[in-house]
Structure formats: C-alpha cells, structure tokens
Amino acid sequence: MRILLVEDDALLGDGIRAGLKLADYAVDWVRDGEAARLALLDHAYQACLLDLGLPRRDGLSLLGDLRRQGHQLPVLILTARDTSADKIAGLDAGADDYLTKPFDLLELQARLRALIRRAGGAATPTLAHAGIVLDPASKRVTRDGQEVALSAREFTLLHDLLRHKSHIRSRSQIEESLYAWGEETGSNTVEVYIHNLRRKLGVNFIRTVRGLGYRLGDAD
Amino acid sequence: MPDRRGRPQSLRRRLLRTVGIAAMLALAASGALSYRQAQHEAEELMDGHLAQSARLLLALASDRQDHLADLARPLATLAAAEASGYEAPLEFQIGRGDGSLLLRSQDAPNASLLATPGYTVIEHDGHPWRLLTVASSAADYRVQVGQSIRLRDRAALELASQAVLPMALISPMLLLLIYLAVRRALKPLDDLAGDVAARSPANLEALPGHRAPLEAQPLISALNRLLIKLRETLDRERRFTADAAHELRTPLAAVRVQAQVAQLTVDTDDRRRALAQVLAGSDRATRVVEQLLRLARLDPLADVARAADVDLAEIARQVFAERPPDGEGRQIRLRAADRPLQVSGDAELLRIVLGNLLDNGMRHTPPGSTITVFARRDRHQVALGVADDGPGVAPDELPRLAERFYRGRAARSEGSGLGLAISQRIAELHGTCLEFENLPGGGFEARLRWPGWRRSPAG
Numbered sequence: 001m002r003i004l005l006v007e008d009d010a011l012l013g014d015g016i017r018a019g020l021k022l023a024d025y026a027v028d029w030v031r032d033g034e035a036a037r038l039a040l041l042d043h044a045y046q047a048c049l050l051d052l053g054l055p056r057r058d059g060l061s062l063l064g065d066l067r068r069q070g071h072q073l074p075v076l077i078l079t080a081r082d083t084s085a086d087k088i089a090g091l092d093a094g095a096d097d098y099l100t101k102p103f104d105l106l107e108l109q110a111r112l113r114a115l116i117r118r119a120g121g122a123a124t125p126t127l128a129h130a131g132i133v134l135d136p137a138s139k140r141v142t143r144d145g146q147e148v149a150l151s152a153r154e155f156t157l158l159h160d161l162l163r164h165k166s167h168i169r170s171r172s173q174i175e176e177s178l179y180a181w182g183e184e185t186g187s188n189t190v191e192v193y194i195h196n197l198r199r200k201l202g203v204n205f206i207r208t209v210r211g212l213g214y215r216l217g218d219a220d
Numbered sequence: 221m222p223d224r225r226g227r228p229q230s231l232r233r234r235l236l237r238t239v240g241i242a243a244m245l246a247l248a249a250s251g252a253l254s255y256r257q258a259q260h261e262a263e264e265l266m267d268g269h270l271a272q273s274a275r276l277l278l279a280l281a282s283d284r285q286d287h288l289a290d291l292a293r294p295l296a297t298l299a300a301a302e303a304s305g306y307e308a309p310l311e312f313q314i315g316r317g318d319g320s321l322l323l324r325s326q327d328a329p330n331a332s333l334l335a336t337p338g339y340t341v342i343e344h345d346g347h348p349w350r351l352l353t354v355a356s357s358a359a360d361y362r363v364q365v366g367q368s369i370r371l372r373d374r375a376a377l378e379l380a381s382q383a384v385l386p387m388a389l390i391s392p393m394l395l396l397l398i399y400l401a402v403r404r405a406l407k408p409l410d411d412l413a414g415d416v417a418a419r420s421p422a423n424l425e426a427l428p429g430h431r432a433p434l435e436a437q438p439l440i441s442a443l444n445r446l447l448i449k450l451r452e453t454l455d456r457e458r459r460f461t462a463d464a465a466h467e468l469r470t471p472l473a474a475v476r477v478q479a480q481v482a483q484l485t486v487d488t489d490d491r492r493r494a495l496a497q498v499l500a501g502s503d504r505a506t507r508v509v510e511q512l513l514r515l516a517r518l519d520p521l522a523d524v525a526r527a528a529d530v531d532l533a534e535i536a537r538q539v540f541a542e543r544p545p546d547g548e549g550r551q552i553r554l555r556a557a558d559r560p561l562q563v564s565g566d567a568e569l570l571r572i573v574l575g576n577l578l579d580n581g582m583r584h585t586p587p588g589s590t591i592t593v594f595a596r597r598d599r600h601q602v603a604l605g606v607a608d609d610g611p612g613v614a615p616d617e618l619p620r621l622a623e624r625f626y627r628g629r630a631a632r633s634e635g636s637g638l639g640l641a642i643s644q645r646i647a648e649l650h651g652t653c654l655e656f657e658n659l660p661g662g663g664f665e666a667r668l669r670w671p672g673w674r675r676s677p678a679g
Contacts, residue, residue, distance in 0.1 A: 009470050011474035011478070012473050012477065014474075014497060015474050015478040015501075080465075101469050102472050102473035104480070105476075106480070
C-alpha cells in the first residue's frame with residue numbers, strides 16, 4: 001500500500017511517515033507542492049495525505065489540478081486550518097476526507113483504510129475471495145476461519161491482489177504498491193512473496209499469467 | 221466640561237439655564253421699562269386732564285361771574301364721579317384774583333388760592349393730593365383743581381399693568397419654546413452618543429455623519445478615525461492570534477504523532493528516534509512561544525527604554541563571535557568598520573535583530589554559501605545587517621518578508637516565522653527601518669539603516 005505524503009514540516013512529516021510505516025504502508029514523503037505534482041506523475045499511489053499551506057505550490061491548487069485531470073486518487077487533507085469554511089473549500093476542491101492538526105495517529109490510519117477501501121468500491125471493511133478473508137484494520141487473514149500468519153509484505157501483496165480481484169497485476173505494479181522510494185527491492189522478491197502466499201493459502205489461490213503478471217485464481 | 225467639583229456638566233442644562241435666564245431678564249427689564257413708561261404716560265395724561273379742567277373752570281368763571289352759584293350743583297358731579305377707569309374724582313375751588321373764594325366743591329382741599337400757579341402736592345384727608353393752581357390772564361380769577369394721587373395711581377397702575385401683562389403671559393411659553401429648541405438642537409448629539417454606546421467591538425463601522433450638525437463633524441471624524449484604527453488593530457490581533465495558533469499547532473501535531481509512534485512501535489531504535497523527535501518538537505513549540513512573548517513585550521513600547529550609545533561595529537563583532545555552528549559548509553564572514561559607529565539604542569535588542577538576520581541567512585541559502593555579517597558607514601549613513609550570495613528573494617515577496625508568520629514560497633517551516641517581524645518591531649523602536657534588497661550581482665541583503673548619521677563627539 002503506497003501513500004504519498006505531502007507535508008512541509010520536517011518534524012511532523014517524519015512522524016507521519018513513521019506512524020504509517022507502523023501500519024505497513026510504503027510512504028513517499030515530499031515537502032512542497034511542486035514535488036508532489038511530479039511524484040503523482042511518476043507513480044501510482046493508493047492515497048495521498050495533503051497539507052494545505054505548502055511552499056512553491058498551495059495544496060488546494062494542486063488538488064484542483066489533480067481533479068481537473070480526472071485523477072481518482074483518494075486524497076485526505078491534513079491541515080491546521082480548522083474552520084468550517086476551510087473544510088468546505090477543501091472537500092469541494094476534491095478531497096475525500098479532512099483531518100485537522102493535531103490528530104490521532106490511529107484515527108489517521110483508520111481514515112486511510114476507509115478511503116482505500118472505498119476507492120476499491122467496497123463498503124465492507126474486510127476483503128474476501130475463495131475462503132480467504134483479509135481484515136485491513138486488524139491485519140489478520142483467515143483461511144476457512146483459520147488464522148493464517150503472514151509477514152507485513154505478504155499481507156500487503158495479498159491486500160493488493162484482493163483489491164484488484166478481477167485484474168491482472170504486473171510485477172512492477174505490485175512493486176510500486178510494496179515499496180516506497182529508496183527501499184531496495186531485490187530482483188525476485190515479488191516471486192518469493194508469491195511463493196510464500198501460495199504455500200500458506202493454496203497453490204491455486206494466485207495464478208501466474210505468463211508475460212503479464214498475477215491474478216487471483218480459485219482456491220483448491 | 222467639568223464643574224468645580226469635577227463632574228461633567230450637562231450642555232443641555234447649561235444652555236437651558238443661560239438662555240432661559242437671559243430671556244427672563246430681557247422680559248423683566250422690558251416689562252419694568254414698559255411699566256415705568258405707562259405710569260409716566262398716565263401721569264401726564266391725568267395732569268393734562270387736570271389742566272384742561274382748570275382752564276374750563278377758569279373760562280366758566282370769567283364768563284358767568286354773576287351766576288357762579290348756579291353752577292355749583294352741576295359742577296359737583298365732577299367730584300362725585302365714580303373713581304373708576306381714568307375718571308378720577310376732581311375737587312376744585314374758584315376765586316377772585318385777590319384770593320376770595322367764589323365757589324368750591326364739597327371736599328376740595330383747603331389750600332390757599334393765592335398759591336403760585338402750577339402743580340403742587342399737598343396732604344389732604346391723610347392722603348397725598350395733586351393740586352393745580354391757575355390764574356386768568358387778567359389775573360382777576362383763580363382756579364385750583366385737585367385729585368387724590370392714590371386714585372390717580374390706581375389708574376396709572378391699571379394702564380401699566382395692561383402693558384406688562386402680555387409679557388408675563390408670554391414668558392412660560394417662551395421657556396417652553398427654549399426648552400424644545402435646545403432639546404431639538406442637541407438631539408443629533410444624543411443620537412450620536414446612543415449610536416456610540418450601542419457599539420460592540422464587533423461593529424466598528426464608521427459613524428454616519430450626514431445627520432450631525434457642523435459642530436459635531438470634527439468629533440465624528442475623529443471618532444471614525446479612531447474606529448478605523450481600532451478595527452485595523454483588532455483585525456491584526458485576530459490574524460495574529462490565528463497565525464500564532466497555527467504556528468503552535470504544527471509542532472504540537474508533530475509531538476503527538478511522534479509520541480504515538482514511540483508508543484506503538486516495537487522497535488527500540490524507532491522508539492528512541494521518535495522520542496528524540498518529540499523533544500525536538502517541544503523545543504520548537506517553546507521557541508515559538510518565546511518569540512511570541514518577546515514580540516508581545518515589544519509591541520506596546522513606544523521607544524527604546526534603555527537607550528544608550530551603542531557601537532554597531534561592536535555588535536556585529538559580538539554576533540559574529542556567537543554565530544551558531546553550521547553543518548552545511550556555509551562560510552560566515554565579518555565586515556565591521558574599524559572605527560566605532562555610534563547610534564543611540566539598546567545593544568541587547570540590536571543583537572537580537574542581527575542574530576535573527578544571520579539565522580535567516582543561514583536558513584535560506586544553499587549549503588556552501590557565503591554569508592557576511594556587516595556594520596558599515598557610507599558617508600552620512602550607517603547600516604547593520606547580513607548579506608549572502610544565495611538565490612535572493614522573489615521581488616513580489618520582498619514587502620511581505622517582515623509580516624508575522626510569513627514564510628517565503630520556497631521556505632521550509634523550521635523557523636518561527638516571527639524573527640523578521642520582531643526585527644522590524646525593534647527597528648521601529650529605534651526610529652530606523654529594516655530593509656531587504658536583492659543585490660545587483662546576485663545575493664540578498666537585510667539591514668537596519670540609520671540615514672543622516674553624524675559622528676557623535678564621543679566617537
């Protein structure tokens with residue numbers, strides 16, 4: 001799960017990044033509006049946390065441009081501006097949620113989960129396929145009611161596949177969602193995680209589509 | 221306007237009293253004058269009447285000297301006349317030139333007919349009487365007529381009263397009119413007072429002046445100017461409070477998030493790091509609060525409290541000596557004049573300004589830049605400041621630099637956003653100005669400048 005964090009304050013940005021990492025998000029952190037625009041051009045994110053008062057480019061104008069270009073990315077505004085007028089302006093500019101500083105880290109995580117779930121078109125908090133149920137909040141996965149122990153990366157990969165149930169996910173797409181900038185990725189790490197997931201969830205749960213990537217199959 | 225006991229006096233009462241008293245005095249004086257005039261006229265009228273009667277009697281006596289006795293009865297009616305109106309009863313004596321009496325009314329005063337012709341006043345029946353003695357031209361007859369002055373006075377009084385009465389009737393009406401006029405004239409002032417009294421700090425709109433009288437216009441303009449100033453001050457305070465809250469909110473949010481990270485993480489290194497960040501965040505919040513307090517303390521001052529002769533070159537040397545360490549390879553230089561540059565000011569405050577300027581220079585230049593702390597003299601002006609060879613500031617941002625909490629578009633938010641605002645305030649207290657300039661050859665300079673500087677005798 002890859003998140004773009006746009007926050008100009010060093011201390012706060014560092015805190016949010018650390019807090020989201022605890023929830024196994026891959027976080028790209030940029031500190032001004034222009035850098036955010038460039039990051040959005042280059043990468044696919046599951047959500048964006050956006051501060052409003054930014055150097056070089058204001059958060060609201062960035063958001064406005066994003067929506068004008070038809071970008072569907074879930075955006076949560078995270079700001080010290082706390083009047084109703086500010087919130088209305090933010091939501092009307094295309095934000096999906098609005099949180100004022102200071103905020104509770106756990107609440108931020110929950111709101112992010114809800115945003116990402118909704119963006120995937122689901123209202124129920126858990127994702128299920130062929131007897132496998134994934135709960136993003138508690139980070140638990142069950143197979144036919146039995147809990148399955150997964151590593152953080154395995155969990156994130158499974159979450160990604162479940163959110164794109166009917167799609168084929170390429171290896172680079174999966175890597176995008178697994179790693180933030182600067183995190184080293186081995187050449188075959190995705191294959192290792194897929195192998196582990198198959199071992200734990202059933203060989204046919206994940207199918208390889210030759211030359212294209214992976215998709216969910218039927219459990220055996 | 222305070223009275224002798226220091227209480228404010230009512231303009232209305234004062235006007236009413238003054239105008240009322242003046243009107244009443246004028247009425248009374250004119251009444252008294254009319255009364256005297258009327259009385260005098262009445263006297264002359266009566267005297268004329270007396271003279272006419274005397275001459276008539278004289279003519280009668282000359283004409284009918286043989287039948288005077290026959291006239292006694294009809295002439296008695298003169299004396300018997302009712303004492304009413306202007307017809308006061310008339311007593312008379314008629315005699316010959318030698319003083320012998322020919323005829324007299326019943327109650328005529330017993331005065332000699334040989335008295336000098338003319339008016340006299342005598343005592344008769346215990347009352348004063350007005351007597352007129354006349355003699356015929358041939359001096360063969362003399363006539364004396366008299367009237368009781370009391371009765372004459374009564375007639376005169378009646379006449380005079382009629383002249384004064386309307387004035388007495390007018391006076392209450394006049395007082396009422398004065399009261400109404402004063403009240404009406406002062407109503408715009410009352411309205412103005414009511415309008416001002418009804419104001420709340422939330423409503424500082426200008427007072428409407430079109431209905432107020434000319435005399436109140438300067439007051440209204442002054443009030444409106446005050447209202448505008450008040451509104452600006454309030455707006456500034458409101459904005460400042462909002463900005464201050466915002467400035468504190470960010471480090472507090474950071475502290476909270478980092479504390480939660482420390483609480484949630486299982487990794488010892490992560491926890492140690494998060495806790496270090498908590499400390500850094502609380503330090504920053506403290507710094508913002510300190511700067512806010514410093515600004516709050518400087519704000520109400522009108523000038524420097526402890527002004528002394530200060531050497532700008534020495535201040536530059538001190539700030540340079542205490543410069544903060546720079547881990548990014550910036551080179552900091554000192555360019556201070558060899559000879560003292562004396563100005564009147566507070567050395568402590570000037571050090572704060574120069575320290576802030578140096579901080580800013582280091583924060584807003586790329587690593588490896590050269591920053592110069594300077595105190596220089598240029599003919600008749602001296603300047604204290606910091607210059608760098610960095611990228612400078614966008615021209616449209618220059619005027620806003622010293623605004624509270626303003627940060628340039630390219631800036632990061634580690635500063636409190638108050639340093640230049642504080643410096644600006646200190647500059648104002650020193651009667652000088654804080655200037656920013658993009659240098660022609662590249663780079664940026666911020667300085668305090670004293671124009672019209674003259675070397676003091678001590679320096």
